[in-house]
Amino acid sequence: MRTHSLTKMGLAATAVAGLVVGGATAASARTSGGTSADSPTADAAASPAVSGSSLPAIQDKAHAAITARVTKMQTLITKVQAAPALGSDGTTLVARMNTDITGLTALDATIKADTTVAAARADAKKIFTDFRIYALVVPSTRMVVAADAVQGVAATRLTTAADRLQAAVTKRGLTAEQPTLDDMKAKIAAATAATAGMSSHLLGLTPAQWNADHHLLDSDRANLKTARAALQDARSDAKTVVAALRSK
């Protein structure tokens, strides 16, 4: 049921992306010397300032900015659907991005229908202020995937490894390895604690919150780094204990 639902969302998103990309091709034909919609340069050119004195220029640049964002989310949806251990978070992420794709596509149509430079500029600004795809949606999606990988994959597997190593150390009475094994367990706990509740927090963030605080993601990012380092340490501890068990 869930797979079917995701497939339907994926197809819908693909169709939307196809429409937008198709529109981008037409827009490029109208605009000489246009830059790639995927490049940061093109994106910078489509900043809220949405430079350009003519209405068609503003509309074309807005369209390119929307196309780049839709394409980015399309790629990300595929990666999210392939990521392990996401569960319901994956469904939420895909739904959120599909909603953004739909919203951006509608905004693109609105901008194309604008008849004044002022209206087109005001609507083009919404690409950024109302969506924050690059600043918030993409990074927070990536961070949810990472946080769930910490909790649902790495910490789980390391805990299983620690249990097996503990059984072997106890069985053979290798008390000298116990402190290393205890450190491994502590590092797993630290990684789990650093990412506790992170995914639900990230999934709840809105463009309005980012508009008010551009450092909205900083603490979660730092906690992910902490968790990653702790997992690395736990893995090193495990390797040390394994080597000791094999040599004695």
Place this chain on the structure above:
Amino acid sequence: MPSTVATAAGVTPRATSGRSSFRRRGALGLAATAFAALLLAGCGGSGRAPAAAVPAQQAPVTVTSSPAAPADDASLASVDASLDSVDQTLNQIDANLADADQSRATSDDG
């Protein structure tokens, strides 16, 4: 009954009949065959020395703390597989963080 009798000084061994001697040799042959069969059964075709040749006090003892114990090897191999999987997950976490940073840097305007 033995075919020959231990002699003491000055005692002449009694003669035994040929038929009786034949029966005793037959019985000994059967006993030797049975013993050989028992030895072969003890080997179990493993090519090892017959278990019956080892005194009970020196029978092999399983050393559970041996580093080469198969159960431990299997458990450690499983741990190795888990750690390899963790390596892959750490790489995925790195890739996700890198893409998040790149996206944030792509446009100051979001």
